[in-house]
Amino acid sequence: MNQEAISTTKTEKLESAKAFNFNLFDPKFNANPYPTYHRLRESEPVHRYFIGGDWIVTRYADVKAVLKSGCVRTDDRPKSIQERNKYLKDKQKNLNTLAYTTSRFLFYMNPPDHTKLRALVGKAFSPVVVERMRPQIQEIVDELLDKVRHKGSMDIVADLASPLSVSVISRLLGIPKEAQQQLHQWTNVLSRILDPLVSLEEYQAMNKATEEIQEYLRTLIAEREKDPQEDLISNLIAAQEQNDRLSQKDILAICTLLFGAGEETTGNTIGNGILALLQHPNQIEQLKTEPTKIQNAVEEIIRYDSAIQMLTRIAIDNLEVGNRTIKAGEKIVLCLGAANRDPAQFPEPDELNINRGQNQHVAFADGIHYCLGAALARVEAQIAINTLIKQFPDIKLASNKLEWKKSIVIRGLKALPVSFTK
Numbered sequence: 317m318n319q320e321a322i323s324t325t326k327t328e329k330l331e332s333a334k335a336f337n338f339n340l341f342d343p344k345f346n347a348n349p350y351p352t353y354h355r356l357r358e359s360e361p362v363h364r365y366f367i368g369g370d371w372i373v374t375r376y377a378d379v380k381a382v383l384k385s386g387c388v389r390t391d392d393r394p395k396s397i398q399e400r401n402k403y404l405k406d407k408q409k410n411l412n413t414l415a416y417t418t419s420r421f422l423f424y425m426n427p428p429d430h431t432k433l434r435a436l437v438g439k440a441f442s443p444v445v446v447e448r449m450r451p452q453i454q455e456i457v458d459e460l461l462d463k464v465r466h467k468g469s470m471d472i473v474a475d476l477a478s479p480l481s482v483s484v485i486s487r488l489l490g491i492p493k494e495a496q497q498q499l500h501q502w503t504n505v506l507s508r509i510l511d512p513l514v515s516l517e518e519y520q521a522m523n524k525a526t527e528e529i530q531e532y533l534r535t536l537i538a539e540r541e542k543d544p545q546e547d548l549i550s551n552l553i554a555a556q557e558q559n560d561r562l563s564q565k566d567i568l569a570i571c572t573l574l575f576g577a578g579e580e581t582t583g584n585t586i587g588n589g590i591l592a593l594l595q596h597p598n599q600i601e602q603l604k605t606e607p608t609k610i611q612n613a614v615e616e617i618i619r620y621d622s623a624i625q626m627l628t629r630i631a632i633d634n635l636e637v638g639n640r641t642i643k644a645g646e647k648i649v650l651c652l653g654a655a656n657r658d659p660a661q662f663p664e665p666d667e668l669n670i671n672r673g674q675n676q677h678v679a680f681a682d683g684i685h686y687c688l689g690a691a692l693a694r695v696e697a698q699i700a701i702n703t704l705i706k707q708f709p710d711i712k713l714a715s716n717k718l719e720w721k722k723s724i725v726i727r728g729l730k731a732l733p734v735s736f737t738k
């Protein structure tokens with residue numbers, strides 16, 4: 317065991333961070349994290365970060381090994397939310413709803429509870445359900461593009477990527493049109509849950525949003541109990557696995573999770589992907605002439621600029637990663653974005669190449685928490701991108717000043733203005 321790594325002193329940690337001269341919360345890192353990832357991966361692929369002493373892992377092979385390891389568990393976020401109750405002046409405004417709901421979010425759960433719940437959700441959310449959505453997704457994309465056609469310009473994020481992902485997950489769950497925008501606003505507040513640094517006020521805002529989401533969903537679930545429809549909420553009510561059924565609290569948590577997880581990530585993937593294609597004219601031209609390359613192209617854009625850049629795990633036992641030993645109880649930050657640009661796995665990783673073969677990226681993670689919505693996200697991105705470039709073939713970027721959302725975990729543009737011939 318590498319004792320030196322474990323007993324790194326505060327000064328050494330600061331020296332180490334200075335040597336890399338990087339700060340995860342620097343706006344420059346936010347705008348373009350990839351040069352930093354490369355430096356980290358080359359100099360110290362398993363690096364001890366000076367804030368909090370987390371381990372940062374950037375090599376593809378190491379990230380993949382940790383994701384598949386039985387020696388790690390998920391982040392303790394729900395527990396730490398519960399513990400924050402003690403800092404609240406007004407005990408009535410506690411964080412209990414948020415703490416409970418997130419404790420039933422699959423990506424914060426561990427076996428055996430995770431295994432049981434995932435089997436039940438997986439049953440309701442099968443590939444057949446996703447495949448059936450294709451015509452509906454096409455219809456939504458066509459409607460959205462029709463709305464902007466006369467203008468000759470649009471914001472890809474606000475006019476296509478975001479409303480598409482909200483509509484699709486809403487239709488899948490069975491959420492009526494008039495409630496979709498409100499749910500989108502609530503889950504937007506809740507999406508801060510993924511970030512490592514969250515203030516008490518933000519937790520309170522998330523707790524309030526969760527209460528409001530659930531108040532709305534409770535009525536909808538009651539309606540579906542009486543009168544089942546062809547939607548995921550009805551499927552979740554009916555889902556049964558070895559005499560196990562989902563409780564109402566579980567259904568509420570799962571719907572909240574699916575709405576949140578299915579919306580922002582997919583929206584950001586479409587935005588990031590269209591930007592990447594517009595910045596690589598030879599690739600977008602190829603896709604226009606050969607639209608059947610769309611599956612490969614979507615895999616490549618998901619690898620190239622992943623919507624989720626980092627995941628956290630905690631070591632259950634001492635764990636060897638790269639040449640370092642991570643002690644039981646220590647936190648590990650897995651940089652999916654860095655792993656997906658590792659030259660040892662992806663030749664010329666900074667090139668966008670829609671013909672890339674063997675594209676086994678980790679943008680959807682791996683192991684027991686592999687993204688449940690990967691198939692849906694892929695189909696949405698494929699239809700959105702191919703329809704966009706078919707209908708607006710001379711589409712181009714309308715601004716060079718692009719701003720990224722302020723998060724080190726979620727990677728997505730605030731807006732992506734483009735223009736095209738009316």
Ligand code: HEM
Nearest residue numbers: 422423577578581582585623679680681685687688689693
């Ligand atoms: C391109 C878009 C998407 C990306 C990049 C993405 C990424 C991820 C990642 C990295 C994880 C692993 C989390 C962890 O291990 O801690 C995950 C899990 C998950 N994703 Fe996605 N996701 C996307 C779209 C979706 C969609 C559309 C849905 C649902 C409709 C969804 C639902 C889930 C769920 C339920 C989990 C938890 C699975 C588990 O822990 O067993 N995701 N996703």
